[in-house]
Amino acid sequence: MAEFYLPSKGLLYEEGPFREGVIRLRKMKGKDNQILTEGKDPTKIMEDLLSGCLEGEHTKASNLYEQDQTFALLMLRVTTYGATYPFQYVCEGCQQRQDRTIELDQLNRVDLGDMIRSIYGASLSEEDVARKARGPFVVQTQTDGKEVSVGWHWPTGKTLKKVQVRLRQLNNAKLGRRPGEGEYTFGIGSTIKEIDGQPVDFQAAVQWVANADAGALDDLRASQERHAFGMNLDLVLECDCGWSTETFVPLMSREFFRTYRNRAV
Ligand SMILES: [Zn+2]
Numbered sequence: 001m002a003e004f005y006l007p008s009k010g011l012l013y014e015e016g017p018f019r020e021g022v023i024r025l026r027k028m029k030g031k032d033n034q035i036l037t038e039g040k041d042p043t044k045i046m047e048d049l050l051s052g053c054l055e056g057e058h059t060k061a062s063n064l065y066e067q068d069q070t071f072a073l074l075m076l077r078v079t080t081y082g083a084t085y086p087f088q089y090v091c092e093g094c095q096q097r098q099d100r101t102i103e104l105d106q107l108n109r110v111d112l113g114d115m116i117r118s119i120y121g122a123s124l125s126e127e128d129v130a131r132k133a134r135g136p137f138v139v140q141t142q143t144d145g146k147e148v149s150v151g152w153h154w155p156t157g158k159t160l161k162k163v164q165v166r167l168r169q170l171n172n173a174k175l176g177r178r179p180g181e182g183e184y185t186f187g188i189g190s191t192i193k194e195i196d197g198q199p200v201d202f203q204a205a206v207q208w209v210a211n212a213d214a215g216a217l218d219d220l221r222a223s224q225e226r227h228a229f230g231m232n233l234d235l236v237l238e239c240d241c242g243w244s245t246e247t248f249v250p251l252m253s254r255e256f257f258r259t260y261r262n263r264a265v
Pocket residue numbers: 091092093094095096239240241242243
């Protein structure tokens with residue numbers, strides 16, 4: 001069993017086992033490999049895999065925020081196979097297969113508390129950092145020629161799951177679809193908690209997004225990028241031929257959690 005501090009250090013959780021900011025992971029077993037072969041939805045597969053390997057009570061992966069979930073999945077592979085991750089890719093410059101190795105425990109990591117302090121002041125107390133972290137973060141912008149304040153916060157795994165279910169319903173049934181509903185408006189809508197200080201539910205948030213000026217949504221996205229924390233999965237792969245390929249650690253693929261195959265990025 002291995003123990004890790006989450007990038008949130010538990011600041012986002014008002015209750016439950018993740019509040020202490022620590023997770024305990026066991027190594028993957030045959031039954032976990034079995035999960036990797038089941039179903040088509042990678043989000044669900046990864047969640048089931050992680051839930052099974054998280055030690056402790058009520059430690060469902062869907063209760064983790066996305067940034068912590070990403071970190072936990074990385075550490076699950078580290079715990080099971082070690083930090084060294086060898087992979088192959090085909091360089092777009094010379095079309096040759098390249099072998100590379102990265103150390104998964106040395107990827108860039110930004111902790112939530114550090115990000116909050118870098119934006120709101122290095123001298124913030126622990127309490128103020130925790131209060132800020134729980135949000136919402138407020139963006140002042142304009143839409144329809146009027147000033148508006150939008151309060152946002154990261155969606156929990158549970159909310160993201162609801163979004164996935166709703167998207168599947170839309171795609172399958174193609175009925176009951178309201179104007180503007182889809183992946184884009186759901187993605188932003190799932191982050192909006194308040195409009196002009198008034199709480200809004202998911203449905204109302206999606207409708208607000210659908211009718212908001214694109215410039216206002218851009219302001220919202222900028223604020224969300226500024227508040228980014230967690231693991232940076234971006235990779236820049238340099239080839240001897242001089243070509244560099246921008247890609248990312250393929251966390252949501254079954255191959256990432258196996259070693260018996262040539263893994264490609
Ligand atoms: Zn090359």
